[in-house]
Amino acid sequence: MDYSAAPGLTGAIPAVKTGVKRKLNVTELFTVKSLRVLKPYMFLLPALLILGFWLYKPLINTFYYSFTKWTMLPGTKPEPVGFANYLKLFGSKDFGTAVKNTGFYIVMLLPFSVVIPLILANVTNSMKGRMKNVYRALFFFPMIMAGVSTATIFRWLLNPGTGLVNILLNKTGIIDGSISFFTQEETAKWAILLITGWKMIGFSTVIFSAALTGTDKSYYEAASLDGSRKVRKFFDFTVPLISPTILFMVMMSILFASQWTFAYIDILTNGGPYGTSTNIYYEMYKYGFSSMNVGMSSAAANLFLAVFGVIAAVLTTVSKKLAFYDN
Amino acid sequence: MKKLIVLLLAAALMFTVFAGCGGNTASSGGATPPSKAPDKIPANDSPATALDPNNPVTITFYSYSLSYPTMRPGMEHLINNFNETTGKEKGVFVKAIEDDTMGKYQTDIAAGEQVNVIQHAFSVLDMSKENLGLQAYEDIFPSGELSEHISHMYENAVELGKIDGKTYALAFTFSTPILYINGALFEAAGLDPNEPPETWDEVAAYAKRIYESTGKPGFALSPQNGWTTEGLFFSNGANILNSDRTEAMFASPEGIEAMEMWQELYHSGAHALGSDSEVSEQFMSGNAGMLIQSTSMLSGIKAGAEAGGWKLYGAEMPAFGDKPAVPVNSGSALAVRSSSELENLAIWEFIKYVTGPEGYTIITSEIGYLPLNKDIVSDPQYLKPFVDENPIIATNLRQLERLRPVTIWPAENALELRQIFADAITKAITTGNDAGEVLTEAQEQMNALLK
Numbered sequence: 001m002d003y004s005a006a007p008g009l010t011g012a013i014p015a016v017k018t019g020v021k022r023k024l025n026v027t028e029l030f031t032v033k034s035l036r037v038l039k040p041y042m043f044l045l046p047a048l049l050i051l052g053f054w055l056y057k058p059l060i061n062t063f064y065y066s067f068t069k070w071t072m073l074p075g076t077k078p079e080p081v082g083f084a085n086y087l088k089l090f091g092s093k094d095f096g097t098a099v100k101n102t103g104f105y106i107v108m109l110l111p112f113s114v115v116i117p118l119i120l121a122n123v124t125n126s127m128k129g130r131m132k133n134v135y136r137a138l139f140f141f142p143m144i145m146a147g148v149s150t151a152t153i154f155r156w157l158l159n160p161g162t163g164l165v166n167i168l169l170n171k172t173g174i175i176d177g178s179i180s181f182f183t184q185e186e187t188a189k190w191a192i193l194l195i196t197g198w199k200m201i202g203f204s205t206v207i208f209s210a211a212l213t214g215t216d217k218s219y220y221e222a223a224s225l226d227g228s229r230k231v232r233k234f235f236d237f238t239v240p241l242i243s244p245t246i247l248f249m250v251m252m253s254i255l256f257a258s259q260w261t262f263a264y265i266d267i268l269t270n271g272g273p274y275g276t277s278t279n280i281y282y283e284m285y286k287y288g289f290s291s292m293n294v295g296m297s298s299a300a301a302n303l304f305l306a307v308f309g310v311i312a313a314v315l316t317t318v319s320k321k322l323a324f325y326d327n
Numbered sequence: 328m329k330k331l332i333v334l335l336l337a338a339a340l341m342f343t344v345f346a347g348c349g350g351n352t353a354s355s356g357g358a359t360p361p362s363k364a365p366d367k368i369p370a371n372d373s374p375a376t377a378l379d380p381n382n383p384v385t386i387t388f389y390s391y392s393l394s395y396p397t398m399r400p401g402m403e404h405l406i407n408n409f410n411e412t413t414g415k416e417k418g419v420f421v422k423a424i425e426d427d428t429m430g431k432y433q434t435d436i437a438a439g440e441q442v443n444v445i446q447h448a449f450s451v452l453d454m455s456k457e458n459l460g461l462q463a464y465e466d467i468f469p470s471g472e473l474s475e476h477i478s479h480m481y482e483n484a485v486e487l488g489k490i491d492g493k494t495y496a497l498a499f500t501f502s503t504p505i506l507y508i509n510g511a512l513f514e515a516a517g518l519d520p521n522e523p524p525e526t527w528d529e530v531a532a533y534a535k536r537i538y539e540s541t542g543k544p545g546f547a548l549s550p551q552n553g554w555t556t557e558g559l560f561f562s563n564g565a566n567i568l569n570s571d572r573t574e575a576m577f578a579s580p581e582g583i584e585a586m587e588m589w590q591e592l593y594h595s596g597a598h599a600l601g602s603d604s605e606v607s608e609q610f611m612s613g614n615a616g617m618l619i620q621s622t623s624m625l626s627g628i629k630a631g632a633e634a635g636g637w638k639l640y641g642a643e644m645p646a647f648g649d650k651p652a653v654p655v656n657s658g659s660a661l662a663v664r665s666s667s668e669l670e671n672l673a674i675w676e677f678i679k680y681v682t683g684p685e686g687y688t689i690i691t692s693e694i695g696y697l698p699l700n701k702d703i704v705s706d707p708q709y710l711k712p713f714v715d716e717n718p719i720i721a722t723n724l725r726q727l728e729r730l731r732p733v734t735i736w737p738a739e740n741a742l743e744l745r746q747i748f749a750d751a752i753t754k755a756i757t758t759g760n761d762a763g764e765v766l767t768e769a770q771e772q773m774n775a776l777l778k
Contacts, residue, residue, distance in 0.1 A: 072437055076458060093747060093772065160600040161544060161609035180600035183551065183757060269602075272551065273757060274750035286742070292433065293742075 066298035078294070085299035094275035094283060102279045105193060106257040112197030113253035114246060117204030122238060124205075125212045136209055140202040147199075147263040154195050155268060158182065182269045188277040192269065196261045204249050211245035212238070240324045247319035254315065255308060280304055376668045380418040384673040386443040387422045389435070391659070392500065392694065394427035397627030401693030408689065409680045419673040433459065436664075443674055447496050447662040449487055450735045456495050461662045463493035467671045468678075476679055480699050487732055488660040496660030497682060500696040502622040503654040503726045504555040505719065506530075506645060510638035512616040516540040523642030530617065530645050531592050537616035538597035545616040546592065547599035547606040550756040551749065554657050554733045555619055559585045561653035562646055567734045567748070575773040577748070578766040585647065586755050586762045593756050600757075613637055619644065621657060622723050625695025641719030643726055654726045655733045658696070684709050697723055740776045747772050 066085055068078035089095055117139075124135045142150070157164050160180040169175045181191045219237045228236075239246070258281040265271055271278030271286070280300065287296040378384060388406065392398040406423045414420055421444075426432055432445045436459050447455065455461050464473055477485055480498065488496035506523060513520040516537040524530045534545025548555065557567055565582035568575055576582075592598050599606045599615045610618035611631030620628070632639040646652035661678055665671045680686055684706070687698040692713040697720075703709035704724065714720045736744045751769030755762040 071458065072434075092743070093750075155605070156608075159605050159608060161605070161614045162612055177596060178600060180602075180605070180757075182605070183549075183600065183602055183753070185758070270551075272750070272753060274754045275746075292430070 062298045062301055065294050066302050068295050070294045071292045072294055081295065085295040086303075089296060089299050089303070092283075094271070094278055097275050098278045098280045098283045101189065101277065102258055102281075104189065105196070105261050105279055106254050108193050109197055109200065109253050109257045109260070110250065113200045113204045114249050117201055117208050117249075118239075118246070120201070120205045121208035121212055122234060125209060136206060139205045142199045143202040143206075145199070148267060150195065150199060151264050151267040154191075154264075155182070158191060183273050185273055185276045188269050188273060192261055192264045192277055195264050195268075196257075200253070200260065204253075207245060207249060208242065211242040215241045244319070244323040244325065247315075247323050251312070251315045251319065255312060258304075376672075378418040378669070378672050378676070380416060383414070383418045383420045384669055385420045385422055386670060386673050386677065387424055387441050388444045388446075388677070389424050389426045389432040389442060390446040391426045391429045392446060393423060393425040397624060397630075398694045401626065401689060404693060405681060405686060405689045408685065409677060412685075413676060413680050417673075417676050419676050421677055436460075441666075442664055443670060444677060445662045445664075446499060446659045448659055449496075449732065451741075452488065452496055452660070452662065453490060453735075455662060456490055460664055461495050462665060463495055464497060464663070465493050467663070467665055468675045472675070472679075476683070479702055480682065481701060481727065483730070484699050484727075496662040497678060498699050499659050499661045499682060500623065500690060500694070501656055501658035501699055501727075502696050503656050503723055503730060504558060504619050504644055505622055505654075505722055505726070506642040507610065507618045507620060507628055508640035508642060509610065509613060509616050509632075510640050511613070512537055512541055512543060512545075512637070513640075516545075516616070520638070520640040523640065524617075524645055525642075527588055527592075527645050527647055531588075531595070531597075534592065534597040534616060535595065538595075541616075543614050543616065544599035544609070545597045547610055547615040547617065548589075548619040549601060549603040549606045550589075550593070550753045552603050552619075553749070554655055555621075556752050557733055558644060558653060558655040558731075559589065561655065561731050562644070562650060564647075564650060568736075572735070572737050573777055575744075575748075575770045575777065578763070578770040583763040583766055586752070586766060588647075590756050590762050594759070611635075622695050622697065622719070623657075625717075625719065626693060639719075641722050643722055651729060653729055653731050656727075656730045657733060688713075691720060697727060737777065743776055744773055747776075 065078060067080055067082060069081045069085075070076065070078035120139060124132050124139075127135065156162075158166070158181040160166055160178040165181075166175075166178045170178070179187060181187045215238070219241070220233055223233050223237065258279050261279055262281045262285070265277060265279060265282045266285070269277045271282050281304070284297055284300040284304065287293045287300060390402055390406075392402040403423070406421055409419075410421055424431070424435075426446070429448065432442050432447075433455075436442050445455075445461075452461075477494075477497075484498040484501060485494070488494055488498055508520050508523055510520040513533075516533075517540070518533055518536065524533045530546055537543065537545030550556070560567060560577055560582050563581045563585040565577055565579050565585060567577045593600075599609050599618075601609070606615065607618065607620055607624065607628075609615045610620075611628055613631070613635040618628075629639055644652045644654045661682070663674050663678070665674055681690075682699065684700055684703045687700045687703055688709045690696050691698040691710055698704055698710055704714055704720075705711055710720075736742075747769050751765055754760060755765040758765075
């Protein structure tokens with residue numbers, strides 16, 4: 001778009017500068033000239049107000065509530081309690097496990113959100129005609145299914161008595177007896193991870209496929225002429241060419257792993273057995289909404305924000321260094 | 328001029344943003360009222376102090392039973408029946424709101440919505456009385472009618488809703504855990520479903536026999552059942568907390584003995600594994616011989632039995648040796664909030680109906696909760712035909728006499744305490760750890776919080 005065609009906009013920018021240098025008196029404020037000074041801000045105002053009201057005000061409130069004790073009920077007021085919420089949070093039985101599990105889910109989700117989709121996208125990309133889209137649609141299918149339905153179906157599949165998985169494992173003689181996937185410490189976390197991962201594969205595959213479509217084919221043609229092998233082409237061209245997308249998915253996966261696992265933890269294990277499959281998001285929800293303890297919930301939210309803020313900052317820097325833009 | 332328009336537009340936009348935030352939305356969201364409700368609740372502030380059928384008063388009823396598929400049809404039927412009969416006659420319309428989190432009433436009160444009648448759990452009643460402006464029945468309802476109505480109900484049930492001598496909630500839906508039995512599996516194992524096991528030793532022996540002859544687990548009780556476990560402690564003479572709720576004491580020799588028994592049964596191979604919903608699903612699909620579960624699940628379990636073509640039997644909760652079994656109760660009471668004389672009258676009509684003969688006939692026969700009205704069980708006009716046909720209800724009523732309410736956790740750390748207890752039970756039963764050590768450790772953690 002050619003912005004020079006909008007005279008009001010281009011004219012406003014120098015006016016801001018002069019406005020800063022020279023103070024306006026009251027009468028001047030209402031002159032048409034001074035409106036020009038305010039104009040860019042007027043354009044920004046709606047967005048700023050919406051952002052301020054829905055994002056920054058709650059953020060500041062959360063910070064404040066984390067130092068109070070409050071149940072959100074009418075007629076009650078937050079009472080200040082200092083750092084008590086933070087101390088209680090660090091001392092609570094499941095907090096340590098929740099932090100460890102958050103790490104577990106982040107690391108273990110990466111194969112599902114990056115490695116497997118990258119392979120799938122690459123394989124389908126070299127397919128011809130309609131099959132390409134059929135496969136991609138199949139991979140994407142889990143993503144459009146509602147989380148709650150997915151959880152219910154997996155609960156049936158993995159039911160210790162009547163579930164298909166247990167029946168198959170028994171028939172093939174792999175196990176004797178049954179596995180209660182969601183109530184055993186050894187399996188609960190993994191079951192949550194696999195279900196979340198299964199759902200994520202499709203999304204990432206579609207993102208990577210889109211990135212692959214945009215790559216320049218001439219590199220591959222040149223390499224083929226030189227007799228380069230497929231694996232070599234994948235690592236030498238594909239990975240660098242779509243590196244911005246890969247880094248984006250890595251960042252998404254790290255930052256959202258806790259949210260993506262949340263629904264399944266809530267429906268399938270409630271964080272159990274004995275708190276071994278919980279993550280920090282679920283703990284936050286438990287404090288905030290099961291016990292209406294706004295203080296504890298806000299304290300957990302603030303910690304979460306601080307830690308993930310740092311992670312996001314580090315990842316953005318890393319991604320600027322590693323990403324390769326082909327243009 | 329153009330600039331002025333821009334300025335005005337910006338101002339208008341700003342105004343809409345704030346107006347949008349402050350505006351009170353009339354809809355209560357999520358819930359679909361069982362019958363057609365007026366779009367907006369009319370303000371009940373008319374000066375009249377008598378109900379008028381031509382100008383009905385709308386009150387709201389927050390019910391968690393509406394969010395359970397097994398209970399929803401019965402509860403909807405109850406509310407619709409009221410609206411179509413007594414409600415229409417007297418001039419009261421009840422708008423039903425599904426409270427799937429059992430906390431929607433709190434958030435709606437916080438948001439300033441009209442919340443009149445709440446299906447409320449006993450364990451947090453004291454907290455709601457303090458924070459939510461619940462009113463005592465004695466303060467807002469006609470005293471003569473109130474005492475007459477209550478005299479027809481089971482006294483020990485009504486007592487549970489009293490705080491400082493006043494009724495802050497009236498017992499509504501009550502259930503006890505009972506032992507459900509799959510007749511077909513019993514017979515397949517050469518057992519007689521009319522001779523159910525009475526002690527835990529028998530339960531273990533029967534379960535083993537069912538497992539050996541059918542390959543299906545003989546007994547099911549999820550360690551994550553939420554409340555039934557307490558009945559096992561009580562039945563073996565143990566307590567969860569001391570009487571003034573300042574000390575946890577479940578890791579007593581009796582408590583540990585009860586859990587060791589269960590742990591052994593759980594690992595015997597004859598016990599169904601899984602969460603509460605998983606083991607219930609197994610039983611309902613005919614894949615477990617016995618299940619301990621709330622009577623409120625009766626309608627769902629019966630449907631499962633009919634679909635699977637097997638006969639359902641029920642028995643009282645098993646005992647430890649010759650000590651009497653002590654089942655716990657779970658259930659709800661009706662708490663009320665009213666803002667006018669007229670609402671008082673409207674709410675009272677609804678309460679009288681749902682806790683009266685018509686109400687309990689529907690509640691018992693269509694949902695499975697206990698009839699808390701004493702007279703209707705033997706009355707052929709109401710429940711007698713149903714009780715004759717479903718002896719499980721009689722089982723349930725016999726248990727009512729020995730009932731003990733579930734532990735009410737001290738408000739300050741209620742969630743943490745409940746969680747530590749529940750986690751300790753799961754760990755003690757499902758793992759090979761020493762049950763005594765697990766329980767003692769949890770008891771120490773809880774006592775540190777209770778100090």
